[in-house]
Amino acid sequence: MRLILLGAPGAGKGTQAERLCKTLDIPTISTGNILRAAIKNGTPTGLKAKSFMDAGQLVPDEVIIGIITERLAEEDCREGYILDGVPRTIAQAEAMERAGIVFDAVVSIEIADEAIMERMSGRRVCESCGASYHVVAVPPRQEGVCDSCGGQLVQRKDDAPETVQRRLEVYHKETEPLKAFYKERGLLRPVENQSSVEATSQAILRALGR
Numbered sequence: 001m002r003l004i005l006l007g008a009p010g011a012g013k014g015t016q017a018e019r020l021c022k023t024l025d026i027p028t029i030s031t032g033n034i035l036r037a038a039i040k041n042g043t044p045t046g047l048k049a050k051s052f053m054d055a056g057q058l059v060p061d062e063v064i065i066g067i068i069t070e071r072l073a074e075e076d077c078r079e080g081y082i083l084d085g086v087p088r089t090i091a092q093a094e095a096m097e098r099a100g101i102v103f104d105a106v107v108s109i110e111i112a113d114e115a116i117m118e119r120m121s122g123r124r125v126c127e128s129c130g131a132s133y134h135v136v137a138v139p140p141r142q143e144g145v146c147d148s149c150g151g152q153l154v155q156r157k158d159d160a161p162e163t164v165q166r167r168l169e170v171y172h173k174e175t176e177p178l179k180a181f182y183k184e185r186g187l188l189r190p191v192e193n194q195s196s197v198e199a200t201s202q203a204i205l206r207a208l209g210r
């Protein structure tokens with residue numbers, strides 16, 4: 001199963017991807033997590049990406065295309081993968097098509113901007129492994145500590161309200177057109193956000209015919 005998870009920032013792509021990769025036994029590839037790790041390690045890619053990310057802007061397409069083609073060529077992606085947060089522009093989608101990267105389905109998680117603004121204030125991510133939590137909806141077993149790796153949970157810099165607003169604008173302008181792009185290719189599976197993480201996971205699996 002080769003899958004793309006589309007949706008606004010804060011729609012729950014990361015949370016759903018983590019659950020789906022266990023159910024489907026394929027890796028999740030999150031360009032956001034790859035970039036945050038690159039920043040933490042001070043790599044040239046990280047240095048290039050940091051100012052864009054802090055400002056809530058997209059990192060240039062050529063940086064992303066390089067990262068994703070390299071990552072998808074790795075051994076663990078042979079049986080399939082879940083892409084979380086990529087492609088985010090038509091140019092990225094076209095570059096992947098040209099590179100022969102194909103998909104079985106594109107799940108678009110649908111949620112109103114107002115719900116996202118509310119939700120983002122409670123989001124926490126693991127500094128070490130990138131797992132995401134929410135203080136109310138998906139709390140860790142121990143406050144501030146990652147269930148999977150014991151790392152520290154922090155609030156992302158780009159989850160500040162004015163940056164979230166900017167990221168939503170960028171989403172509507174740059175990323176949302178991908179829905180029409182994949183609809184034309186018969187791949188789009190829109191899924192309404194549900195009142196719980198579990199219910200949304202079920203809705204996604206139904207949309208995938210599982």
Ligand code: AMP
Binds near residue numbers: 009032052167
């Ligand atoms: P995310 O964790 O997916 O919300 O990504 C956080 C930030 O990383 C975004 O706001 C962008 O600045 C950058 N980023 C992640 N994935 C992409 C992508 N596919 N294209 C451009 N920028 C990206």
